Amino acid sequence: MAELVFFTGTMDSGKSTLALQLDHNHNARGRAGLIFTRDDRAGSATISSRLGLKAAAVEVGQNTDLLNHVVQLMSAGGKVDYVVADEAQFYTEDHIEQLARMVDELSIDVYAFGITTDFRTRLFPGSKRLIELADRIEVLQVQTLCWCGARATHNARTLGGEMVVEGEQVVVGDTAVADEIGYEVLCRRHHRRRLTAARSGAAALSPDTLPFGAA
Ligand SMILES: Nc1ncnc2c1ncn2[C@@H]1O[C@H](COP(=O)(O)OP(=O)(O)O)[C@@H](O)[C@H]1O
Numbered sequence: 001m002a003e004l005v006f007f008t009g010t011m012d013s014g015k016s017t018l019a020l021q022l023d024h025n026h027n028a029r030g031r032a033g034l035i036f037t038r039d040d041r042a043g044s045a046t047i048s049s050r051l052g053l054k055a056a057a058v059e060v061g062q063n064t065d066l067l068n069h070v071v072q073l074m075s076a077g078g079k080v081d082y083v084v085a086d087e088a089q090f091y092t093e094d095h096i097e098q099l100a101r102m103v104d105e106l107s108i109d110v111y112a113f114g115i116t117t118d119f120r121t122r123l124f125p126g127s128k129r130l131i132e133l134a135d136r137i138e139v140l141q142v143q144t145l146c147w148c149g150a151r152a153t154h155n156a157r158t159l160g161g162e163m164v165v166e167g168e169q170v171v172v173g174d175t176a177v178a179d180e181i182g183y184e185v186l187c188r189r190h191h192r193r194r195l196t197a198a199r200s201g202a203a204a205l206s207p208d209t210l211p212f213g214a215a
């Protein structure tokens with residue numbers, strides 16, 4: 001039976017990599033797929049992973065009807081066995097409902113990928129609806145780490161390394177950005193205290209400071 005699966009994890013946890021791997025594996029077995037994305041860092045109509053993989057995708061706009069897009073393709077003789085939906089946190093509730101209908105009415109497997117919460121720990125609308133509707137939620141196995149070594153569970157927005165707590169919910173960006181707006185994954189404890197790596201001084205720590213040379 002077709003299913004709607006939501007793969008989630010913090011930023012930088014390998015979601016887009018997994019999306020591209022999943023697409024590759026299904027394709028290799030003759031299954032026809034369609035990749036949707038919205039506001040990927042690499043630009044419009046692209047799905048990209050930090051491991052260097054990239055592929056063309058259908059860019060989702062505010063008024064895109066995902067179900068209709070697939071129905072049109074199939075009516076024109078196209079085959080769609082599965083759909084990959086990356087950056088799904090940016091989708092509207094309507095988009096997610098269209099994905100669910102794709103599963104139920106067209107028997108297409110839908111694999112959605114995205115972060116659940118924003119820099120203020122609030123659910124994105126697309127992720128909220130996915131949590132409500134998905135048949136299955138899979139948390140990425142690759143754990144990202146807070147600077148303290150604990151598992152990172154939250155996404156902080158930073159400016160020059162300092163955590164910011166005000167601003168628009170959507171600001172496309174990357175981790176490991178020094179001077180401009182960027183993101184850093186943190187454990188809840190340090191997210192709550194607004195303690196980023198730069199603020200804690202952890203970024204300056206180096207194994208060279210260990211007293212290996214001492215008698
Ligand atoms: N130089 C590297 N060597 C090995 N793995 C890397 C390297 N750079 C990034 N990665 C892996 O890629 C992951 C990020 O993948 P990506 O698909 O871009 O994440 P997401 O879509 O969740 O933001 C990192 O967690 C890490 O496991």
Ligand SMILES: Cc1cn([C@H]2C[C@H](O)[C@@H](COP(=O)(O)O)O2)c(=O)[nH]c1=O
Nearest residue numbers: 011012115118119155169170171172173
């Ligand atoms: C926390 C947070 C993130 N974003 C943006 C930043 C990136 O463009 C994406 C996440 O991409 P990734 O592939 O999971 O790294 O989301 C945002 O707009 N608002 C936020 O609060």
